[in-house]
Amino acid sequence: MNKKVQQSSTLLRVKRFNSAPYFLFTVVALLCYFITQIPFSSFGPSLQLDIKDKDDNASIDPEQNVLQSLKINLASNWAKKYTAEAHLAGTNYPLVEWTEQKLQEFGFDTTIDPYEILVSYPKDHDLNLVDADGKLVYKAPLKEDVVKEDPTTYNDTVPTFLGYAANGNVTGHYVYANYGSKEDFKALKEHDIDVRGKIVVVRYGKIFRGLKVKFAQDLGAIGVLIYSDPGDDFGITPANGFKQYPKGPARQESSVQRGSVQFLGGEGSTPGDPTTPSYASKPGVERKDPHSSIGKIPALPISYREVKPILQKLNGHGAKISGFEGELDGFDYYTGPSKYQLNLFNEQEFKITTLWNVYGEIKGEKSNEVIILGNHRDAWIKGGAADPNSGSATLLEVARALGNLKRAGHKFKRTIILHSYDGEEYGLLGSTEQGEYFAEKYQRDVVAYLNLDVSVSGKNLNLGSSPVLNALLFDVAKKLDYPEGGSLYDHYVEKHHGEKIKTLGSGSDYTVYLEHLGIPSVDLGFTGGKDDPIYHYHSNYDSYHWMEKFGDKGFVYHNLAAKYLALLTLQLSEREIINFNLENYAAGLLQYYNETVARVPESWLNRSANSDRKEVEKEKKLDFEEYKYTKRITQSHYVTPICRRMQMGIIHGNKHHHHDESRNLRQILDRTYHQLTFLRNSTEQFDKKSELLQVQYDHIDELPLLQRIKLRLQIRFHNKSLKYFERNFLYSKGLNQRQWFKHIVFASGRYTGYAGQNFPGLNEAIEDKDFNIFVHWLHILNRKITTVANHLNNSN
Numbered sequence: 177m178n179k180k181v182q183q184s185s186t187l188l189r190v191k192r193f194n195s196a197p198y199f200l201f202t203v204v205a206l207l208c209y210f211i212t213q214i215p216f217s218s219f220g221p222s223l224q225l226d227i228k229d230k231d232d233n234a235s236i237d238p239e240q241n242v243l244q245s246l247k248i249n250l251a252s253n254w255a256k257k258y259t260a261e262a263h264l265a266g267t268n269y270p271l272v273e274w275t276e277q278k279l280q281e282f283g284f285d286t287t288i289d290p291y292e293i294l295v296s297y298p299k300d301h302d303l304n305l306v307d308a309d310g311k312l313v314y315k316a317p318l319k320e321d322v323v324k325e326d327p328t329t330y331n332d333t334v335p336t337f338l339g340y341a342a343n344g345n346v347t348g349h350y351v352y353a354n355y356g357s358k359e360d361f362k363a364l365k366e367h368d369i370d371v372r373g374k375i376v377v378v379r380y381g382k383i384f385r386g387l388k389v390k391f392a393q394d395l396g397a398i399g400v401l402i403y404s405d406p407g408d409d410f411g412i413t414p415a416n417g418f419k420q421y422p423k424g425p426a427r428q429e430s431s432v433q434r435g436s437v438q439f440l441g442g443e444g445s446t447p448g449d450p451t452t453p454s455y456a457s458k459p460g461v462e463r464k465d466p467h468s469s470i471g472k473i474p475a476l477p478i479s480y481r482e483v484k485p486i487l488q489k490l491n492g493h494g495a496k497i498s499g500f501e502g503e504l505d506g507f508d509y510y511t512g513p514s515k516y517q518l519n520l521f522n523e524q525e526f527k528i529t530t531l532w533n534v535y536g537e538i539k540g541e542k543s544n545e546v547i548i549l550g551n552h553r554d555a556w557i558k559g560g561a562a563d564p565n566s567g568s569a570t571l572l573e574v575a576r577a578l579g580n581l582k583r584a585g586h587k588f589k590r591t592i593i594l595h596s597y598d599g600e601e602y603g604l605l606g607s608t609e610q611g612e613y614f615a616e617k618y619q620r621d622v623v624a625y626l627n628l629d630v631s632v633s634g635k636n637l638n639l640g641s642s643p644v645l646n647a648l649l650f651d652v653a654k655k656l657d658y659p660e661g662g663s664l665y666d667h668y669v670e671k672h673h674g675e676k677i678k679t680l681g682s683g684s685d686y687t688v689y690l691e692h693l694g695i696p697s698v699d700l701g702f703t704g705g706k707d708d709p710i711y712h713y714h715s716n717y718d719s720y721h722w723m724e725k726f727g728d729k730g731f732v733y734h735n736l737a738a739k740y741l742a743l744l745t746l747q748l749s750e751r752e753i754i755n756f757n758l759e760n761y762a763a764g765l766l767q768y769y770n771e772t773v774a775r776v777p778e779s780w781l782n783r784s785a786n787s788d789r790k791e792v793e794k795e796k797k798l799d800f801e802e803y804k805y806t807k808r809i810t811q812s813h814y815v816t817p818i819c820r821r822m823q824m825g826i827i828h829g830n831k832h833h834h835h836d837e838s839r840n841l842r843q844i845l846d847r848t849y850h851q852l853t854f855l856r857n858s859t860e861q862f863d864k865k866s867e868l869l870q871v872q873y874d875h876i877d878e879l880p881l882l883q884r885i886k887l888r889l890q891i892r893f894h895n896k897s898l899k900y901f902e903r904n905f906l907y908s909k910g911l912n913q914r915q916w917f918k919h920i921v922f923a924s925g926r927y928t929g930y931a932g933q934n935f936p937g938l939n940e941a942i943e944d945k946d947f948n949i950f951v952h953w954l955h956i957l958n959r960k961i962t963t964v965a966n967h968l969n970n971s972n
């Protein structure tokens with residue numbers, strides 16, 4: 177269709193209205209609508225508002241086609257290849273090229289995207305236990321055993337180390353600090369156990385390991401030792417009669433969990449390259465001091481076999497604190513210190529080096545609407561059969577299936593891009609840097625991001641998601657069989673006691689998409705349950721052999737993950753109306769809100785919660801800035817000043833904007849609750865309209881030309897609201913102390929690193945007992961939901 181047809185259709189629509197002012201308004205509004213909605217390219221030879229419908233190869237059913245391709249299961253081939261040689265971040269370029277070549281073979285256009293990032297590589301380490309006279313009592317080997325059945329463990333393995341742990345050679349008394357959480361250190365203090373000048377020994381679990389080091393460092397500790405306690409193995413232990421790997425499902429006693437000790441999600445830190453906070457690590461950029469994101473004290477990881485003689489020397493010394501007990505045999509879980517000392521030596525090479533992301537793309541008809549699937553490639557170890565290369569194998573299977581579909585003549589509606597990231601392990605490096613580099617483009621174009629990290633380490637499906645995608649995740653799960661009977665959906669709801677999907681925190685590559693850019697994201701994978709074999713996370717025993725023998729015999733869960741992901745991708749890329757459910761999001765907001773309000777201290781409720789006038793003005797200005805920003809990204813095309821004013825009027829309807837004169841907190845909480853229910857009502861209507869439009873679209877060929885054009889326009893407007901819905905929850909100034917995190921609903925806990933924290937602004941204020949900050953965030957939330965609800969209401 178060309179420009180003339182579009183204009184005459186405008187006039188035809190307008191003629192139906194006779195009241196003069198309304199007529200004028202409508203003409204201007206519709207003109208604005210056209211000017212702003214139609215890309216300039218429409219005026220040239222390539223037309224976006226194409227009326228040629230369903231130009232696809234109609235004889236192909238895309239879903240059946242990919243499922244057919246995945247009847248063949250090649251996941252084990254890819255897994256074997258990825259786990260054959262060490263592939264730490266920034267190493268093993270041949271594997272980068274191999275990944276690119278595979279994607280090319282499957283029919284994707286590929287790119288290798290390099291970044292220059294600070295990482296650290298192991299050089300040397302040493303750990304000695306000495307008595308009061310300085311005599312050596314025990315020297316830890318700091319090595320995992322060779323296991324005859326498992327060739328991955330033989331040689332060329334990666335030494336045990338912690339990424340970004342500072343270099344140093346320290347000697348001092350040591351104390352046991354349980355999981356090294358905020359509460360654990362508080363408990364130590366309450367028992368008069370001072371960690372200043374000491375080495376802290378903590379066990380893995382509960383919070384991200386980097387924050388254990390941060391908290392210890394903040395309190396003046398000189399070094400950290402982190403070990404895996406059998407007490408965290410759900411009873412699958414030798415003490416309960418389970419044999420160790422490779423003979424049985426229990427943890428191999430020499431196994432060591434490597435990992436990053438970046439301060440991920442902690443206050444003052446940003447994910448990604450610690451020398452380029454919030455901007456991309458391309459050559460020549462300014463480099464900052466990295467120490468707001470990485471530590472200054474040395475740290476080492478250690479096995480439970482090695483830590484035993486060390487911890488046993490604390491028996492009967494210091495305090496016995498409830499909740500600190502594990503199941504290490506011969507240790508009574510006293511905190512120490514004793515007269516014994518540790519000498520801990522860590523040496524690594526810190527360097528800025530090249531990391532490589534690999535991208536593969538199939539262009540859709542709507543090339544500016546993009547679905548991204550991502551997985552990282554780098555591992556701490558030679559193997560990495562689960563973390564991350566179960567995900568890598570799954571991703572290649574998805575690529576193969578989508579490639580076959582393309583080859584069969586199917587034309588994809590939206591663009592699909594697969595990402596293989598480097599450096600996730602050190603601190604979400606590859607994904608964060610590219611997210612920062614392509615921020616504007618991604619915010620404009622990306623509809624959804626699907627993440628795979630460990631796609632298989634057991635049989636239980638786990639999901640984390642932005643709630644707009646929950647309904648889709650369940651719908652697709654209903655279409656797939658679960659290997660042990662029933663559907664994948666049946667399995668999920670049984671395991672999770674209903675349709676419950678957790679919200680996302682951090683710890684994998686979706687972080688930049690959701691929490692920095694506001695792009696709806698999903699993280700999925702099959703993990704082990706309580707009674708399943710211990711998965712040797714970041715250890716040499718996360719190997720192909722373990723996967724084949726214990727993790728996923730026959731690679732059937734790899735295959736299921738690929739089917740699931742491929743179908744989810746098609747649902748997002750091929751449906752005309754973007755397949756998001758907004759009501760689930762609004763319902764989620766209400767639920768998190770209630771949970772938050774329940775924690776508000778009673779004594780706050782009667783306090784006056786007026787916002788400071790100056791503050792209000794400032795925030796209003798910010799709103800306007802953000803509005804412009806959102807416009808810039810949602811509206812890449814020409815906008816006239818008059819149109820902008822009109823759109824402002826439409827979107828910022830005055831209905832629900834009043835000042836907060838003389839209100840106490842209880843009133844503002846109630847008003848916010850009311851606004852949330854208003855939002856839920858708006859989303860309910862909006863979702864109904866989504867369904868209606870899709871049904872109409874499915875029969876578009878039966879409509880007369882003008883109806884068709886009208887439907888197209890409605891869909892266009894509707895799709896746009898769907899696509900940018902989640903962006904509305906970004907706050908450009910970011911969270912307190914963590915400005916990189918922009919999402920006001922979803923973040924990781926500042927003291928946990930991994931786990932999700934909903935409404936972080938509000939909940940952190942409650943934790944800190946800071947009334948004013950709480951009020952500040954409540955006003956922000958109130959404004960955001962009012963804006964969104966008005967906008968949706970106007971679109972209904």
Ligand SMILES: *[C@@H]1O[C@H](CO)[C@@H](O)[C@H](O)[C@H]1NC(C)=O
Nearest residue numbers: 322327328329330331332333
């Ligand atoms: C180590 O690997 C080499 C090949 O790279 C092999 O020849 C040798 O047998 C291996 N050593 C052991 C102990 O298996």
Ligand SMILES: *[C@@H]1O[C@H](CO)[C@@H](O)[C@H](O)[C@H]1NC(C)=O
Nearest residue numbers: 300302345346347519520521
């Ligand atoms: C580390 O310090 C200890 C104790 O001072 C010393 O014996 C040892 O040689 C040092 N190690 C290295 C590699 O410098």
Ligand SMILES: *[C@@H]1O[C@H](CO)[C@@H](O)[C@H](O)[C@H]1NC(C)=O
Nearest residue numbers: 232233234235236584585586
């Ligand atoms: C459509 O698909 C069929 C069956 O896969 C194939 O034979 C045919 O060549 C395709 N047509 C086009 C135009 O790609």
Ligand SMILES: *[C@@H]1O[C@H](CO)[C@@H](O)[C@H](O)[C@H]1NC(C)=O
Nearest residue numbers: 763766767768769770771849
């Ligand atoms: C939230 O709390 C209100 C008032 O206590 C209650 O009526 C409502 O059902 C709750 N909503 C959710 C989603 O929990």
Ligand SMILES: *[C@@H]1O[C@H](CO)[C@@H](O)[C@H](O)[C@H]1NC(C)=O
Nearest residue numbers: 778779780781782783840842
């Ligand atoms: C808050 O005010 C209400 C009435 O205004 C009163 O009934 C209530 O006791 C007050 N609560 C507190 C905690 O002061």
Ligand SMILES: *[C@@H]1O[C@H](CO)[C@@H](O)[C@H](O)[C@H]1NC(C)=O
Nearest residue numbers: 850851852853854855856857
């Ligand atoms: C939302 O809808 C419910 C049920 O239709 C209605 O009772 C309620 O008043 C509405 N709330 C708002 C704020 O619009």
Ligand SMILES: *[C@@H]1O[C@H](CO)[C@@H](O)[C@H](O)[C@H]1NC(C)=O
Nearest residue numbers: 542545888891892895896899
């Ligand atoms: C929504 O629908 C319109 C009309 O079919 C289409 O042109 C547009 O690309 C779609 N937008 C999105 C974001 O999917």
